[in-house]
Amino acid sequence: MTDRRNLPLIIGALWIAEVTGSFETAMILAALKKLIEDFGNPAMVGWLITGYLIVGAAIAAIVGRLGDLFGRRQVLVVVLIIGAVGSLISALSTNFPVLLAGRLMQGVTGAILPLCIGLVHENAGKERAPMAIGLMISGASIGTAAGLVVGGMIVDNFSWHGVFFASAGLCAVSALAIGGLLPRSPRQPASEPVDWLSGLAFAPGVALVLVYFSMGNDWGWASPLPLAALAIGVLLTLWWWRASLASPNPLIAVRSFSDRTIAIGSAVTALVAMSTLQITVFFSLMMQAPLWTLAGLGFTATLAGIAKLPSNLSSVFASPLGGWLAARGGGRFALIAGGGVTVAGWLLWFVMDVDSFPKVVAQLIVISFGTTMLFSVAPTIIAQASPPERISEISGLLTVIRQLFMGIGAQMVTTLLAADIVRRGSETYPSPFAYDFTVAVIAALCTAAVLTALALPRQHPPQEQP
Numbered sequence: 001m002t003d004r005r006n007l008p009l010i011i012g013a014l015w016i017a018e019v020t021g022s023f024e025t026a027m028i029l030a031a032l033k034k035l036i037e038d039f040g041n042p043a044m045v046g047w048l049i050t051g052y053l054i055v056g057a058a059i060a061a062i063v064g065r066l067g068d069l070f071g072r073r074q075v076l077v078v079v080l081i082i083g084a085v086g087s088l089i090s091a092l093s094t095n096f097p098v099l100l101a102g103r104l105m106q107g108v109t110g111a112i113l114p115l116c117i118g119l120v121h122e123n124a125g126k127e128r129a130p131m132a133i134g135l136m137i138s139g140a141s142i143g144t145a146a147g148l149v150v151g152g153m154i155v156d157n158f159s160w161h162g163v164f165f166a167s168a169g170l171c172a173v174s175a176l177a178i179g180g181l182l183p184r185s186p187r188q189p190a191s192e193p194v195d196w197l198s199g200l201a202f203a204p205g206v207a208l209v210l211v212y213f214s215m216g217n218d219w220g221w222a223s224p225l226p227l228a229a230l231a232i233g234v235l236l237t238l239w240w241w242r243a244s245l246a247s248p249n250p251l252i253a254v255r256s257f258s259d260r261t262i263a264i265g266s267a268v269t270a271l272v273a274m275s276t277l278q279i280t281v282f283f284s285l286m287m288q289a290p291l292w293t294l295a296g297l298g299f300t301a302t303l304a305g306i307a308k309l310p311s312n313l314s315s316v317f318a319s320p321l322g323g324w325l326a327a328r329g330g331g332r333f334a335l336i337a338g339g340g341v342t343v344a345g346w347l348l349w350f351v352m353d354v355d356s357f358p359k360v361v362a363q364l365i366v367i368s369f370g371t372t373m374l375f376s377v378a379p380t381i382i383a384q385a386s387p388p389e390r391i392s393e394i395s396g397l398l399t400v401i402r403q404l405f406m407g408i409g410a411q412m413v414t415t416l417l418a419a420d421i422v423r424r425g426s427e428t429y430p431s432p433f434a435y436d437f438t439v440a441v442i443a444a445l446c447t448a449a450v451l452t453a454l455a456l457p458r459q460h461p462p463q464e465q466p
Helices: 006-040 042-070 072-093 095-139 139-157 158-182 198-202 204-220 224-244 254-258 260-274 277-289 301-329 331-351 357-385 387-416 434-455
Strands: 421-423 427-430
Touching: 006 042, 006 072, 006 095, 006 139, 006 158, 042 095, 042 204, 042 387, 072 095, 072 158, 072 357, 095 139, 095 158, 095 301, 095 331, 095 357, 095 387, 095 421, 139 158, 139 301, 139 357, 198 204, 198 224, 204 224, 204 387, 224 254, 254 260, 254 387, 260 331, 260 357, 260 387, 260 434, 277 301, 277 357, 277 387, 277 434, 301 331, 301 357, 331 357, 331 434, 357 387, 387 434, 427 434
Parallel strands: none
Antiparallel strands: 421 427
16 A cells, blocks of 8 residues: 555646546537537537447446556556557547547546556555545546646637547646655465456447447437447446356356346446436536526527536535445445535426526536436445455446436437427427436436435444554
8 A cells, every 4th residue: 555645746647647538528518519510420529429429338347447457557658658649649630430449549648547556555545435436526527627628629710620639638648746755565466367349348238239229229229230239338338247257267257247236236337327417418408498488598508508607617516425424334325415415406307497598507517426426336335345355447447337328318318308399480499398207217317316326235444444
């Protein structure tokens, strides 16, 4: 374990890495309008978002496992270098295929969080890990805000190429901070030969399933191509599942889910991803819907983005609070507390008439605060229950679960909102009832997440050693 005096520098370096990962995710949203203007095809440009997320989710567990085996710090530096190279390729691109290729390389930064969680445990120890993880994950809110605000300023004053140059610079700074401030991670050679073959089936299997849930709405859910992607993805995933169970040392161990804490923590994550993590999808549609719908606020896209900014900034404090509660009262208590705040935030929809800028900002702050607590506490609980030699791998699996159920949740929300519509001429928008019903479903799923968290074993908060 690292000397206590060096821990702030280590957490600071990991915080910068987490800012980088979130910036990479959010920055493309700021550049979206300019990219569509340049390339003229919104569906094609959308792959810069979809492809990036699919790559990140598909490889997070595998890269996490490589970090567990060959040294997390070393692998994280490689991930950041790949992200920087991908950013430069996109920044210098003059056609869409090259731009997309660079963006897909950036997708490897989806493995930053699992590696950082492993590095926190490696350097802080089990006792100090909950608070340290909370502090480190607070960088996600800053990175998202920076991606939207700073990214928007760069695009407005220069071009979309500029956000990729900024991303490359941020990746380089993060790589230097990690390489310079963290001690070299020990290699943890496996006691038995690693079953690489079955593990490598995991990434394409997950990627194809994610392609179906991400693109099925545009391509048609029953169209041959999406159905073929889903079928092949499911078959590859099932083959990986059976091979992992049969192997004495699989690359990705499905047996980890036999642990009660890991299984329940993953179930809570799935419910949270389907529900409250749809906050941006729901509120963006609601805020920009016209006033004549009697549900929308008629905001411009810019004003809708500004309305979300205070919640991003206030959420910076939610992650450390979640870590502090986990360290003092146990992860189960912290998870239930975060879930309670989240449910209360969604139920504000029925308590106050969300018909103005201040009211929507207030509700977004409450929901985002509770959601960020859940986002930081669930990985802490699961990491605490994971074998030390597989922490980053299992944290990567949690990333896969989160991305998969976010895709399912996005389709659920859009379907619920389309269930009852109002029409003016050729324009159609969700009705007030559709918004109310969607909020009720989201609040119910959040409540289910809290009730599921009650099944976690009671944890005594770890006592720090002198």
